[in-house]
Amino acid sequence: MAHSTFFRQFRTLLLQARDQNLQQQGRTTVPADPARRAFLRNSAMGGAALLSAGSLSGCFGARGERVAVIGGGLAGLNAAYQLSKAGMKVNVYEARGRVGGRVHTVQGVVGNGLDTDLGGELVNSDHADMQALIDDFGLSLTSRIEPNPTLDKVAYYFGGRKRSEAEMADALRPFAAQLMADAELLDMDWDTYAPLFDNQSLTEYLDMHADKLPADPNIRDLIEGAVRVEYGVEPDQSPVLQLLYLLPVVDGEQVEVLSTSDEAYVVNGGSETIVAGLRAALAGQIHTNRALQKISRTETGYRLSLSRGRDVEAEYVILALPFTALRNVQLDIELPDSLRRFINEVDLGRNEKIVAGVNQRAWANDNGFEIEAWNDQSVSLLWDSSLRQPQLAEASLTFFISADEVDGLFTETAAATGQALMTEYSNVLPSLAASSNNRFIRTGWHKTRYIGGGYTNFKPGQYTELAEAWLYIEADDPDEAQNFALDKLIFAGEHTSDEYYGFMNGAAQTGRLAAQVVLQSILQEA
Known part of the structure; x- marks a missing residue:
């Protein structure tokens, strides 16, 4: 399953590319049936x-x-x-x-009144067990996907410029077609093909299908970055099966996503x-x-x-x-x-966060985004981690650091590293560094005793x-x-x-x- 909004959006790009291929062939998609799965x-x-x-309840007695x-x-x-x-x-x-x-939330560390999730943060629409607990304890959720017509939900900064979702999806079309074909093989004969794809790393798969990738190196960067963020390992340590299994599955005649993973909600209060x-x-x-x-x-x-x-x-x-x-x-x-x-x-993979406090949302403009941005700079993913508290004067931006990116995370203090990232990303978000309130927090799950990483x-x-x-x-x-x-x-x-x-x-x-x-x-x- 997609553990990050970043991976969900990557999957969305692949599915858009898949749909363009099917339309060109005169075929139509068959939508998944999330209601039946739920x-x-x-x-x-x-x-x-x-x-x-x-x-x-009567079986236990006083044993x-x-x-x-x-x-x-x-x-x-x-x-x-x-x-x-x-x-x-x-x-x-x-x-x-x-x-x-x-699962750990802190309050008021990066901004007055701000709730910051240092670990698990996102809840899907189909997460029945989480929602049952939320109901049991009288808690509530904030939607992250309510439409905002004035801002792009997601921004793509590659090659020094903001690129449209349609452009990225179009560049992925040949690779999406290959994924579709291999997903169909899994659907036809899991016992035969699952071990083959499980033993093949993403790096090997991309090398094998280099002809399906455009000359633009940013597209391979995008694919590798998606898996790096999702699993906390470098692409040569992630089997292609994880990509195939979590993306499409044959539903009738066409391929459709396996789940309705949407990371739609955050828990109010953390x-x-x-x-x-x-x-x-x-x-x-x-x-x-x-x-x-x-x-x-x-x-x-x-x-x-x-x-x-x-x-x-x-x-x-x-x-x-x-x-x-x-x-x-x-x-x-x-x-x-x-x-x-x-x-x-x-x-467990290595996934860490540096959360930066800001005095204003420097990313909430025409060249920015509402929810998240992914890019080819030193940290592949950043997102607004304060969407559930729009009424507050301050906000927060999470830099999600994964796989080998983590190696350089602890060479300096959290504040020094955070300030360096804010300065670096000012090349695409010009007022970002100036918006900092100089309050930062850094996680260290991969170094935490009795845990040792992010997720499986x-x-x-x-x-x-x-x-x-x-x-x-x-x-x-x-x-x-x-x-x-x-x-x-x-x-x-x-x-x-x-x-x-x-x-x-x-x-x-x-x-x-x-x-x-x-x-x-x-x-x-x-």
Whole structure:
């Protein structure tokens, strides 16, 4: 799924190019059916709600602590929350001093009254689990895609000038045709072609199809920048399957997008207001600074050796921590080799932010943009991160720094780096540097203990060889559905979601699904 507005817009350009090709051939597109997809997801959620809120609540009795959740990020908190709604008291053990994981909002740092999301920020229209939590806690959303006829939503600065969306889409037409052909191969025979495309890097794919790229080098820059921003790795570390799988899929006769990913909303007050709601709902059940050090089997379940306190024994354990953290835990339990490799080898990409405070929106003009800009300068993507607070005098601009761009992020202070970026981008936004209020904040997720990066990236070969057999898959057909559990050891986190890996919704979804696995198991034993 597209984790950034940047990737969504890149996908939009490819689809526009695809449509131009089809029109030239006298063919028409078949639109996707997002309502049907939403119905399928919601029907699965409805079944889980009936299961958890119904006859199971009487099964627990006074048996004591049955479930322990390791990890107080969005996945772990939602797993505990869903189980609590079913009548279970569940303890959550978090290694760090704060809960929320990669969901973290600060207030008033880059501007008076401004809410700034340092981690997860965007919510899609089809993110049912996130929207369910927002409804539960009485929160609200601001739309980022309401029409504004006076400004371009997105600006493209390549080759020292602003280029139109139509121009960029036209230049992508030959490459989009190649993607369309390869997407059709995947649709016809996934088992044959998915491993081939999974083992081929984007760099290799672009080299192979160099004849489909125009002489203008900015187009290859655009494609490589899109993947760099999306996954936090250089193009030679991203399989082309991720591009093909997340862009088009055959629907009837034509190709259409797989999802309705639109990054349409931001949470008013910041994404961490959801965490605050979960934390309040789980009062007395969250234990911070309790890092998991070792897990072993007992006759009735598992023993968890945690820092700063006694060991914990539990019948069920939900492991809701990034695999970059789990690989540092002593796992004295039997695990299939493919799962151990998944834990030890699949990493998080490097994605960081420098957020700059400004006294005015220097980008809100005819040569600028309303939402975001992507370009061929030192940082591929920047966006207005204060759209939900238009009433404030100050605003903020986020520079999204990815992959090898991160290497130079910590050579100077956040203020010095931020000021340098504001000066650099004044060549396309002339009053940008002058608009600075000299307030900056910088993230460091890839250096943060117990996290180690932005969000999941599968390197060439890893998805089909290691991950595909494990990830949660929701489906009405039980033969197509898949959980991520071994006996009473259950996994959760954005890295465990097939449909939403890399999204906050992937964390929320798999937390709910992990809770559902526990509830179904208890029901079967009752």
